[in-house]
Amino acid sequence: MKRRNNVFKLLLSGPYLIWMAIFVLVPMGMVLYFALTDPDTGRFTLDNLMGIEEFLPVFGESVWLAAVSALLCIVIAYPVAYVIAKAAPSRQRVLILLVMLPMCMSFLLRTLAWVALLEDTGILNRLLGSLGIGPLKLIRTRGAVILGMVYNYLPYMIMPLYSVLTKLDRRLIEAAEDLGCSGTQVFFKVILPLSAPGIISGTTMVFVPAVSTFYISKKLGSSGTALIGDLIESQFKQSYNPNLGAAMSLVLMVMIFICMGIMNRFAGQDEVSRI
Amino acid sequence: MEKELIRLADIAMQFDGEEVLRSINLTVRDKEFVTLLGPSGCGKTTTLRIIGGFETPTSGEVYFDGECITNLPPYKRKVNTIFQRYALFPHLNVFENVAFGLRIQKLPEEEIRSRVLEMLALVNLKGYERRSTDALSGGQQQRVAIARALVCRPRLLLLDEPLGALDLRLRKDMQAELKRIQQQLGITFVYVTHDQEEALAMSDTVVVMDKGRIQQIGTPEDIYNEPQNAFVADFIGESNIIDGIMHEDRLVEFCGRKFACLDGGFEKRENVDVVIRPEDIDIIPYQNGHIKGTVTSVTFKGVHYEFIIDVDGFKWMVQSTDYRELGSEVAFIIEPDAIHIMKKSEYSGMFGDYSTYSEAYDRDIREFDGEEPQEEKQYEAEE
The missing domain is CATH 3.40.50.300 (P-loop containing nucleotide triphosphate hydrolases)
Known part of the structure; x- marks a missing residue:
């Protein structure tokens, strides 16, 4: 009986396991191979990894911008998720739909729309100009890149927070009130700690794509604010050095794992979702 | 007082x-x-x-x-409350759950510690301080909830x-x-x-x-002993509730007979509900009985048997330690102190006849099975 059960499980999970093996494990092995071999001779070398040193400021900049974006997402998404979770069930569905709606449009299109808004001769500057202000330098700044990240990844923060907050047992809030908590104390002593898993998984879902993004920084950032994603892309497309690109990807991946490890430790919770 | x-x-x-x-x-x-x-x-x-x-x-x-x-x-x-299903804080261990109210009051750490430990001892949970609340059994969670409420004095x-x-x-x-x-x-x-x-x-x-x-x-x-209406008589324990007429103080008529009782203070010939508890009825030899009927159901309850006895269509519940066979003719007497008289109320006629015994039993099962569907609905309405 148990044996049959196992066979059944394997059959069900089989297609996905094969998919994962072909499209995740094999490419990762290839990244590892390219990262550790010489472009000309194909011999094992650490030169590619050593060569990354000069790009370290770019790594720092990427992590910094992604972290700021994730933080801003928490600050913006938390109240939104809280309000949605408190709304009547029928209204909740509509509000969630509104949150998800931008995601139905292409990511590229949405980013291009911001370009149109923020350009020196863009809609915003023209509007400001008619009021006698500006033109302001909006696009090609760090701020614009952060704006693009926050805008694009915000739903990924709202959803896990919303799902944690709707599952919050109302009796726990009453219990806290009963034990002497005022409204703000209830929030900081009970609601916020209990939504930690949502904050962690939301942060992961925002931080990871944000740190490796290239399109947003390319369109909204300046050449001076190239991010690690842009750098990796250019290794494959422009300067054609896949080995260096692979090494960069590898380092980025390790950095992401370290960041996630720190975050999970920080939360001290078991049920934190992992990517 | x-x-x-x-x-x-x-x-x-x-x-x-x-x-x-x-x-x-x-x-x-x-x-x-x-x-x-x-x-x-x-x-x-x-x-x-x-x-x-x-x-x-x-x-x-x-x-x-x-x-x-x-x-x-x-x-x-x-005022402190112990909630249905306890509502313990899942992000805190046993000690911190109990200490919660005291920390809100910002008491000194030493006092918090001694009061929490004292309270855990009172509810027999010494040594459980560092446990997570979901590692506890229902009874233990219950004790934590009691300690958490009581520690605030x-x-x-x-x-x-x-x-x-x-x-x-x-x-x-x-x-x-x-x-x-x-x-x-x-x-x-x-x-x-x-x-x-x-x-x-x-x-x-x-x-x-x-x-x-x-x-x-x-x-x-x-x-x-003195339920005020048919609802109370039925809800608290088992009761036979019969229509009766109060002739004068301490004399009531039901089942076509007059009985001496201990109650008074009613109008002359007032219609009343008469309550007789199943355990107060004595089954006696057939020829001597006040009321005669047929046994239609026998249930063994451990301490006693529970009989349903059909008396001219009205089904009585009688509890007795003596066994009677299903279908046998029996009689019983009712002593004056076994009779309790109640004024008629909106509940009259709704309870106390065991003709629909199985349904009544089902209803009890539903009611005593924990969930409170209607009150749950009220929570939602209030939200």
């Missing part, structure tokens, strides 16, 4: 225009153990939540120690079906333990339950509720 601690004055409550409570007047004295007893949706939990401050009544006032607290939020009340403890989720054995133990804690600490308890046995065993005063109204307030003995 201790002085009054809590007084509910003419409380009414509506959710979305639906009447949940009507003219609730109740006084709870200091150190008293009061139980609100009633079936699902009778308003007992709502009454408790009004005392706790989680609901504001549509009209009426709540007084605590002579002071009106109707609009005071829960955190400002010197409330004047009044509210308990909302605290033993509802426990199995029978554990329940009996916890009943005794709660009673012991209540007496040891001298705290006033207001206890909500739908379990009549629990109510009778633990309380100083029982408040029987139905349809959002108080049906009777009294000691457990009063409630059992």
Whole structure:
């Protein structure tokens, strides 16, 4: 009986396991191979990894911008998720739909729309100009890149927070009130700690794509604010050095794992979702 | 007699225009153990939540120690609550759960520590301080909830079906333990339950509720021996309830016969409900009986047999330690002190005939099975 059960499980999970093996494990092995071999001779070398040193400021900049974006997402998404979770069930569905709606449009299109808004001769500057202000330098700044990240990844923060907050047992809030908590104390002593898993998984879902993004920084950032994603892309497309690109990807991946490890430790919770 | 601690004055409550409570007047004295007893949706939990401050009544006032607290939020009340299914904080361990209220009061760490440990000892949970709450059994979680509420030294403890989720054995133990804690600490308890046995065993005063109204307030003995209407008589224990006519004080007619009884104070020839408890009926040899009938059902209950006896179409429940065969003709007598006379009420004719015995039994199962569907609905309505 148990044996049959196992066979059944394997059959069900089989297609996905094969998919994962072909499209995740094999490419990762290839990244590892390219990262550790010489472009000309194909011999094992650490030169590619050593060569990354000069790009370290770019790594720092990427992590910094992604972290700021994730933080801003928490600050913006938390109240939104809280309000949605408190709304009547029928209204909740509509509000969630509104949150998800931008995601139905292409990511590229949405980013291009911001370009149109923020350009020196863009809609915003023209509007400001008619009021006698500006033109302001909006696009090609760090701020614009952060704006693009926050805008694009915000739903990924709202959803896990919303799902944690709707599952919050109302009796726990009453219990806290009963034990002497005022409204703000209830929030900081009970609601916020209990939504930690949502904050962690939301942060992961925002931080990871944000740190490796290239399109947003390319369109909204300046050449001076190239991010690690842009750098990796250019290794494959422009300067054609896949080995260096692979090494960069590898380092980025390790950095992401370290960041996630720190975050999970920080939360001290078991049920934190992992990517 | 201790002085009054809590007084509910003419409380009414509506959710979305639906009447949940009507003219609730109740006084709870200091150190008293009061139980609100009633079936699902009778308003007992709502009454408790009004005392706790989680609901504001549509009209009426709540007084605590002579002071009106109707609009005071829960955190400002010197009242603590033990919630249905405990509501322990999952992100805190046992010690921190119990310490929660004291930390809010910003007491010195040393005092918090000693008070929490003292309280954990009181509920027999010494050595569990570092455990996570979801690693505990239902009974242990219950004890943490008790400790968490009591460590704040409330004047009044509210308990909302605290033993509802426990199995029978554990329940009996916890009943005794709660009673012991209540007496040891001298705290006033207001206890909500739908379990009549629990109510009778633990309380100083029982408040029987139905349809959002108080049906009777009294000691457990009063409630059992002198029920005020057919609902109370039926809800508390088993009862045969028969239509009768009061001829004069201490003389009542039912089943075509006149019986001596101990009650008086009714109009001449007033229609009344007559209550006779199944255990007060004596089955005797057929020819000597006051009332004669046929056994239509026999159930062995351990201590006694439970018979359903058909007397001219009205089915009586009789409990006796002597066995009678199914289908046999039996007779019984009713002594004057076994008869209790009640005024007619809206409940007359609804209870006390065991013709529909199996249905009545089903209903009991439903009611005593823990969940409170209707009151759950009220929570949602309120949100």
